Amino acid sequence: MIATTEQLVQEYIKDAIECAKNENQPKLVSLVKKVRPIDPLIFYANGHDQFYKERFFWKDPNSYYTFVGLGYAHTICTNAAKERYFHIENEWKRFIKEDFYKNNQIFPDGTGPLLFGGFSFDPNQYRENYWSDFPSSKFMIPTVLYTQVDKEGYLTVNMMVKGQDSVKKHINYFEEVQKLVLCEEYDGESHISPxxxxxxxxxxxxxxxxxxxxxxxxxxxxxxxxxxxxxxxxxxxxxxxxxxxxxxxxxxxxxxxxxxxxxxxxxxxxxxxxxxxxxxxxxxxxxxxxxxxxxxxxxxxxxxxxxxxxxxxxxxxxxxxxxxxxxxxxxxxxxxxxxxxxxxxxxxxxxxxxxxxxxxxxxxxxxxxxxxxxxxxxxxxxxxxxxxxxxxxxxxxxxxxxxxxxxxxxxxxxxxxxxxxxxxxxxxxxxxxxxxxxxxxxxxxxxxxxxxxxxxxxxxxxxxxxxxxxxxx
Missing domain, CATH: 3.60.120.10 (Anthranilate synthase)
Known part of the structure; x- marks a missing residue:
């Protein structure tokens, strides 16, 4: 959903919490807001203190799609070698069907509950310690996602809500995260070559x-x-x-x-x-x-x-x-x-x-x-x-x-x-x-x-x- 007003956001979160309560399981809520474009590297750097070791960055050669993910709201992974592609695909489909509160909302391209990750080259190769964080297959839905699509900026916040949660708790988090977009204090040039x-x-x-x-x-x-x-x-x-x-x-x-x-x-x-x-x-x-x-x-x-x-x-x-x-x-x-x-x-x-x-x-x-x-x-x-x-x-x-x-x-x-x-x-x-x-x-x-x-x-x-x-x- 495009979060245009506070009332819309409140209603969406409230409905998701009610759904989680009725089904007795957490639901992923995805809030999307159009924002003024920011340097993606600045957004990535601004997430260091809160999300270090849970970040990703992606930019294509044409700069049409740029993604910066901070935090991992949900992870899908396996060390299995056989059928690993279909394991990830089937789990992704199951998650969207059962755990994601969509409520018939339409998301702009590259926003919402984006799945980012990858596979190992050969799951049958022996494993070495310097790949311990990278199993046969690993994919994440980011907690916070900045998307730049053809020079337009979008902020997605993905939150797992439970039946006993308060609406205010999630509203406050959504507002807090938006400050990352507004802050442009990072100076990448300050780094010295090691x-x-x-x-x-x-x-x-x-x-x-x-x-x-x-x-x-x-x-x-x-x-x-x-x-x-x-x-x-x-x-x-x-x-x-x-x-x-x-x-x-x-x-x-x-x-x-x-x-x-x-x-x-x-x-x-x-x-x-x-x-x-x-x-x-x-x-x-x-x-x-x-x-x-x-x-x-x-x-x-x-x-x-x-x-x-x-x-x-x-x-x-x-x-x-x-x-x-x-x-x-x-x-x-x-x-x-x-x-x-x-x-x-x-x-x-x-x-x-x-x-x-x-x-x-x-x-x-x-x-x-x-x-x-x-x-x-x-x-x-x-x-x-x-x-x-x-x-x-x-x-x-x-x-x-x-x-x-x-x-x-x-x-x-x-x-x-x-x-x-x-x-x-x-x-x-x-x-x-x-x-x-x-x-x-x-x-x-x-x-x-x-x-x-x-x-x-x-x-x-x-x-x-x-x-x-x-x-x-």
């Missing part, structure tokens, strides 16, 4: 050996492509400020999706250029992003590198595998699919990629989670064929990818939403961060070239984390 004490590339020789083993399997026709990743660990002289890192990502990676999800002990943050799937009414959109080359130091060099990428056989093969798989998946769930015949270039600050957008008109009863289950992991993140590539990744990689390269995103009450893949990312724990980067291995791949590609892909997060090594410039 000092980088240590930088460790983990398992470099093992990674290069894995590339050789993978190309052997491909030449033996066991698979067509496999994506291999590696890690970089950094340590600073003080706890890493997520506000500071977000600020830098927003400034340095404007053509990417910027995101963070905080946990009790770890925070997952990044700037991904790659959409997995977006649903808007009867249409879905996906992205084929595979094949990469560095940006040039001059406009001319940048253009020449881009043209080289567009003509490079190895990268074109890698990209075509992704296009083929995503097209097949879309065809199975859509009446019609639109896809360009040749790729174009997608440029971020440090890297340029081969890019092919995909659009489809979906069949009835096909949901956003259905597409996630069908698409993940795409050949750009796992390999092809999918079921043959995953066991090879488990065998060759000696670490837990966690939510790296996995689906992360949001869905509203109408079933619309968007999921990306969590690349160009890091998991933060106090003064330390573990960064992840991967590359697609095909028959012509070489260990040195793939190693160099991952070094480039570390740069967005390294730059955003800031800091310099002692004694260096």
């Amino acid at each position: 000092l980088l004490l240590e930088k460790e590339e983990i398992g470099v020789e093992k990674f290069k050996g894995n590339v050789e083993r993978a190309t052997t399997l491909i030449k033996q026709q066991a698979i067509e492509k496999v994506v291999l990743a590696r890690q970089l660990k950094v340590k600073f002289n003080e706890d890493i400020s997520t506000e500071y890192v977000l600020q830098r990502l927003l400034k340095e990676q404007p053509t990417s999706y910027t995101y963070i999800l905080e946990g009790e002990h770890q925070h997952f943050i990044g700037a991904s250029p790659e959409r997995l799937v977006q649903k808007q009414g009867d249409y879905v959109f996906s992205t084929c992003l595979a094949g990469s080359i560095p940006r040039g130091k001059t406009r001319q060099e940048d253009h020449e590198l881009g043209e080289e990428l567009l003509q490079d056989p190895k990268n074109l093969i890698e990209h075509d595998v992704v296009v083929h798989m995503i097209k097949e998946a879309m065809n199975s769930y859509c009446y019609e699919v639109e896809i360009p015949s040749t790729p174009s270039l997608y440029k971020t600050k440090h890297i340029q990629h081969l890019y092919t957008p995909v659009k489809g008109r979906i069949k009835e009863d096909v949901t956003l989670f259905s597409f996630i289950q069908k698409l993940h992991p795409t050949p750009a993140l796992g390999g092809y064929p999918q079921q043959e590539a995953l066991p090879i990744i488990r065998q060759l990689e000696s670490f837990d990818r966690g939510w790296y390269a996995a689906p992360l995103g949001w869905m509203d009450i109408n079933g619309n939403g968007e999921f990306i893949v969590g690349i160009r990312s890091a998991v933060i724990h106090q003064k330390e961060a573990v960064l992840f980067a991967g590359c697609g291995i095909v028959a012509d791949s070489t260990p040195e070239s793939e190693y160099e590609e991952t070094r480039i892909k570390f740069n967005p997060m390294l730059s955003a984390l800031g800091g310099i090594m002692r004694g260096t410039h």
Whole structure:
């Protein structure tokens, strides 16, 4: 509901409390108010004292949708590997049907009881401690949500009400939360770049050996492509400020999706250029992003590198595998699919990629989670064929990818939403961060070239984390 008057808000809360009393169970009340737009980073920072470790941030490359969530009014999660997508979807549907007091209200796009979260890359991988806050599947409905849709601002407050509650208690909380929107005192520029004490590339020789083993399997026709990743660990002289890192990502990676999800002990943050799937009414959109080359130091060099990428056989093969798989998946769930015949270039600050957008008109009863289950992991993140590539990744990689390269995103009450893949990312724990980067291995791949590609892909997060090594410039 759009909270236009205090009387409307009071009546809505009163009715919800009465419903909770009659059904003898709590009900989620969602109050939405149109507000003057505020810098989303300021809103995120203003929630630090009250909601630290229960915040999320999301901005798409076009700045059409920006979400900042503070507090978790309701959480849906599972560590199960089997049917995890449908477990989340079914629990979400059950919650909306049984626990949410809707009262036939219509919510503007991206407001109300928004569901935000994600999945791990591979629930069958062994778990490591630095992913303890990020299980197989985890989604939250925020207590407070700031939504910016096409430059319009909305504030959502989601509250669980009980039959014995007073209306005044919830009215007071709604009014208190609104002060977060009005306060613009945060100065993000006041953060000082932390000092980088240590930088460790983990398992470099093992990674290069894995590339050789993978190309052997491909030449033996066991698979067509496999994506291999590696890690970089950094340590600073003080706890890493997520506000500071977000600020830098927003400034340095404007053509990417910027995101963070905080946990009790770890925070997952990044700037991904790659959409997995977006649903808007009867249409879905996906992205084929595979094949990469560095940006040039001059406009001319940048253009020449881009043209080289567009003509490079190895990268074109890698990209075509992704296009083929995503097209097949879309065809199975859509009446019609639109896809360009040749790729174009997608440029971020440090890297340029081969890019092919995909659009489809979906069949009835096909949901956003259905597409996630069908698409993940795409050949750009796992390999092809999918079921043959995953066991090879488990065998060759000696670490837990966690939510790296996995689906992360949001869905509203109408079933619309968007999921990306969590690349160009890091998991933060106090003064330390573990960064992840991967590359697609095909028959012509070489260990040195793939190693160099991952070094480039570390740069967005390294730059955003800031800091310099002692004694260096």
